Amino acid sequence: MNGVVVKSTGSWYHVRTKSGKLHKCRIRGKFRMEGIKSTNPVSVGDVVDFDLEPNKETGVIIKIHERSNYIVRKSVNLSKRTHIIASNIDMAFLLVTIDNPPTTTSFIDRFLVSAQAYHIPVTILFNKVDSYGEESKELKDELEEIYTSIGYECIEISAIKGVKIDKVKQLMKGKVTLFSGHSGVGKSTLVNAIEPSLNLKTLELSEQHNQGQHTTTFAEMHSLSFGGYIIDTPGIKGFGIVDFEEDDISGYFPEFFKLKGECKYHNCKHLDEPKCAIKEGLEDDRIAASRYFSYVQIMQGEEEHFRQDIYTPKK
Known part of the structure; x- marks a missing residue:
């Protein structure tokens, strides 16, 4: 039999x-x-083949079809392993709040x-604008x-x-989001x-730590009455980058990609090299300081952290 994984609880897949x-x-x-580095070899959104067990209700997944794409991050507890958040996605919404709790530029990038x-x-959805x-x-x-x-809709x-x-x-209509x-x-x-009929559980923000409590424990895909599907994911504290080659990273920053052809050296890493178009763009405000800081963090393999001095409004 064939189907789509709509919920993963770690041991069982719906x-x-x-x-x-x-x-x-x-x-x-x-x-x-089979050498799978992911902590979850099967993710929500995967198309799979499965055989029914004798009871005809439960089954065993025997094949994962090739994914068109997926969102992956470093596993929280196992630094050398990855965690696939979801696969076969048409589009993603990243919810951002300025405070209550704050979303860091590092996380966004x-x-x-x-x-x-x-x-x-x-x-990018800037939520809680009423507050x-x-x-x-x-x-x-x-x-x-x-x-x-840069080109992102906000x-x-x-x-x-x-x-x-x-x-x-x-x-969202007609898409997997x-x-x-x-x-x-x-x-x-x-x-x-x-989709009010889903009636997902919500919790208040923790005043003591100004952080949200986890209301979604596992990723889950829900059908939408107006057409399409939504994948709700657990709240993420950090987003560890994995499996990227150094030479490719600047290409994933659209504004860097436009300028890097103007660098003096074709293999410029945009860190200490002379006549670097990216650093020149940083100096004349064509590149945002927060974006360059995120790039350097990723290139140097640093964990995500926050720089208040580049996350303040211009005067």
Whole structure:
């Protein structure tokens, strides 16, 4: 039999067939022995073949079809392993909040780089705009200017107040859409605003740590009444980049890609080389400081962290 994985709980995979029937499936042991570096050899969005067990209700996955794309990050607990968030995605929405909790530019850029590498279009959703004070609005405006100029669509929304939810729904119609972002940015609230019948669980932000609590434990794909599917993912604290060659990384920054042909050396890494078009672009504000900082972090293999001095509104 054949179907799409719509939920992964680590041990069991819920597979939906074309007829709409759901089967809980396990994976064959050999998948764990074939050199797969991922902590989850099967991910939500995968098209799989499976055999039904004697009870005719549960099954065993025997084949994973080739993926058109996927979003992957470094495993949280196993640094040399990867974690595939979801596969076969038509587009992704990255939810960003300025505070309550803050989304770092480092996190945004790492997600965009990973999506760019696997040809997944991304729209940035600035959520909770109804609660922004003057300083937060200035920060949002600066970030929106940076990412819009690069070519990313940015939409200001409020999941609670229903601001521009119809616009988001129109973009999702007929597509497989991934929702991602830090814990507490309002993914589950937004999904409920888009498709109220799903009634996903939501939790308040932790005041003590100003961080969101995990309301989604495992990635899950939901059908949409207006056509298409949504993949809701667990909140992500960090986004570790994996499996990228150094020479390719600058190509995943669209504004770098436009300029790097002007560098003096064809193999310029844009770090310490003379007459580097990227560094010249940084000096004359064609390249945002936060974007260059993210690039250097990734090139040097540093873990994601936050620079307040480049994440403040221009005066």
